[in-house]
Amino acid sequence: MAKVLDSVPEKAKAFLSGPKKMLIDGEWVEGASGKTFETINPANGEVITTIYEAGEEDVDKAVRAARKAFKGPWSKFSPAERARALHKLADLMEEHQDELTYLETIDFGSVESLSRHAWVLGAAEHIRYYAGWATKLNGETMSLTSGGNKHAYTVVEPVGVCGQITSWNFPLLGVAWKLAPALAAGNTTVLKPSQNTSLSTLYLATLIEKAGIPEGVVNIVTGGGSTTGEYITSHKDIDKVAFTGSTSVGKHILRKSADTLKKVTLELGGKSPHIIFADANLEKAVQHAFFGFTMNQGEVCAAGTRVYVERSVYQEVTDQLVELAKNMKVGDPFDPAAEMGPLVSKEQFDRVSGYVKLAEEEGGRILVGGKAPEDENLKGGYYFEPTIIADVDEHCRVVTEEIFGPVLCIMPFDDVDEVIERGNLTEYGLSSGVHTRDINKAHKVISALDAGTVWVNGYMNSNSHVPLGGFKQSGVGAEMGYPGIEIYTKSKSVVIDLDDE
Numbered sequence: 001m002a003k004v005l006d007s008v009p010e011k012a013k014a015f016l017s018g019p020k021k022m023l024i025d026g027e028w029v030e031g032a033s034g035k036t037f038e039t040i041n042p043a044n045g046e047v048i049t050t051i052y053e054a055g056e057e058d059v060d061k062a063v064r065a066a067r068k069a070f071k072g073p074w075s076k077f078s079p080a081e082r083a084r085a086l087h088k089l090a091d092l093m094e095e096h097q098d099e100l101t102y103l104e105t106i107d108f109g110s111v112e113s114l115s116r117h118a119w120v121l122g123a124a125e126h127i128r129y130y131a132g133w134a135t136k137l138n139g140e141t142m143s144l145t146s147g148g149n150k151h152a153y154t155v156v157e158p159v160g161v162c163g164q165i166t167s168w169n170f171p172l173l174g175v176a177w178k179l180a181p182a183l184a185a186g187n188t189t190v191l192k193p194s195q196n197t198s199l200s201t202l203y204l205a206t207l208i209e210k211a212g213i214p215e216g217v218v219n220i221v222t223g224g225g226s227t228t229g230e231y232i233t234s235h236k237d238i239d240k241v242a243f244t245g246s247t248s249v250g251k252h253i254l255r256k257s258a259d260t261l262k263k264v265t266l267e268l269g270g271k272s273p274h275i276i277f278a279d280a281n282l283e284k285a286v287q288h289a290f291f292g293f294t295m296n297q298g299e300v301c302a303a304g305t306r307v308y309v310e311r312s313v314y315q316e317v318t319d320q321l322v323e324l325a326k327n328m329k330v331g332d333p334f335d336p337a338a339e340m341g342p343l344v345s346k347e348q349f350d351r352v353s354g355y356v357k358l359a360e361e362e363g364g365r366i367l368v369g370g371k372a373p374e375d376e377n378l379k380g381g382y383y384f385e386p387t388i389i390a391d392v393d394e395h396c397r398v399v400t401e402e403i404f405g406p407v408l409c410i411m412p413f414d415d416v417d418e419v420i421e422r423g424n425l426t427e428y429g430l431s432s433g434v435h436t437r438d439i440n441k442a443h444k445v446i447s448a449l450d451a452g453t454v455w456v457n458g459y460m461n462s463n464s465h466v467p468l469g470g471f472k473q474s475g476v477g478a479e480m481g482y483p484g485i486e487i488y489t490k491s492k493s494v495v496i497d498l499d500d501e
């Protein structure tokens, strides 16, 4: 039986007394301005605690610390020592999984079992995966085409000081996606978690200290995007920016970084097509389609929010999805029976509600959901029912724009070429899914979909080994797998002219 919290872990309770400080150069500091912001429990709208906001002076101090650590103690760590420190960090995360699970659940709102297994233990596992890469980053030896006694090879070096900015959905795993490869490759970092969900990252910082990672290697600065985030992206002494968030902010960051020509990688939004052919294992396809838009309240970049169903089975699949939605238990994320928790914030609740209203204006039919649950116990929280919308197509904004909530548009199609064309009718290109027993059809769809990932007969079965990157306006570069660490390295070419005698 899965472990369940029966009370607030004492260490997490103590940790929550605010205002929370940030970690700069190995010290827990208040922001220079003394300004704070509130972090809210999405399950009841109440303030959990307050957090100091980092201003320009604080970011500058963090960058200086990161540079000093990059040139100093961290550069003395051998790859094996970096790997060991990352494994130690993962051990500590497992040891402190109750505290991290509690903080992730109260601050973000994902149900406790998901917080624990996918976000906390998943983050620890991800750190172990990249610990393994630390000792395997090797250059190449080249044979030169022109004559002479020459020796040529490449050396893999860390990029330097990285600015890392993350989104609020699955905060701890999102941080691990960035932190683990950066550290494994020998970089130092100034990391800003989302202002909506900073708590688990701040707790992680206490473990980073205990893992024996030298001071200044990881600096955590907290605050908003237009303030703290901007200072990071425009800072002259940051070599690389890695960002996860919305496509609009991603474009802004790319422009901002141009002045200093930072290396930039972007993990952005999506509106992923999920295609079900009539010859698929329909029972399995329906389960995956449901999971694909409700997991984590639909607050997942790769969520399959456009389900296309071959017309002959459209009604059957739709009815089954509606039934699953009606029976899903939306509830307090600490309730072991709850399958879906609240949306992260009032702002996100209003955004999702707004899109449902828009769908109706665009001629859509709400088959199920579309509103907050009636349950009196959930009042005050930002809960939203799983929602399925029919009678819409790619002319509707609700079909082409990312909503980032548990909202699915379901549409019939008649043939393979049509569904491929419609699947690609979006500016995004993050993920996609296809269900069929016909291997030829599956391959045709795989090669024709313009998306960074195609899941076949499954959905969102991600893994640290498999890269996740966006095509089109869903991103630049990829995280996870080897590409996820390659983006934290640079390759130096060396050509040596050897004496002939």
Ligand code: NAD
Binding pocket: 165, 166, 167, 168, 169, 174, 192, 193, 194, 195, 223, 224, 225, 226, 228, 229, 230, 233, 244, 245, 246, 247, 249, 250, 252, 253, 266, 267, 268, 269, 270, 300, 301, 302, 402, 404, 430, 468, 470, 474, 475
């Ligand atoms: P967001 O773009 O509003 O914010 C993301 C982060 O950027 C936050 O830390 C925020 O404070 C910061 N930020 C905002 N404005 C900034 C600015 N001007 N300069 C620097 N930093 C700034 O996104 P969000 O609402 O936190 O997250 C949801 C989005 O993230 C969705 O679009 C989702 O698809 C995307 N996402 C993508 C992936 C992926 O791997 N592709 C993973 C998770 C989330």
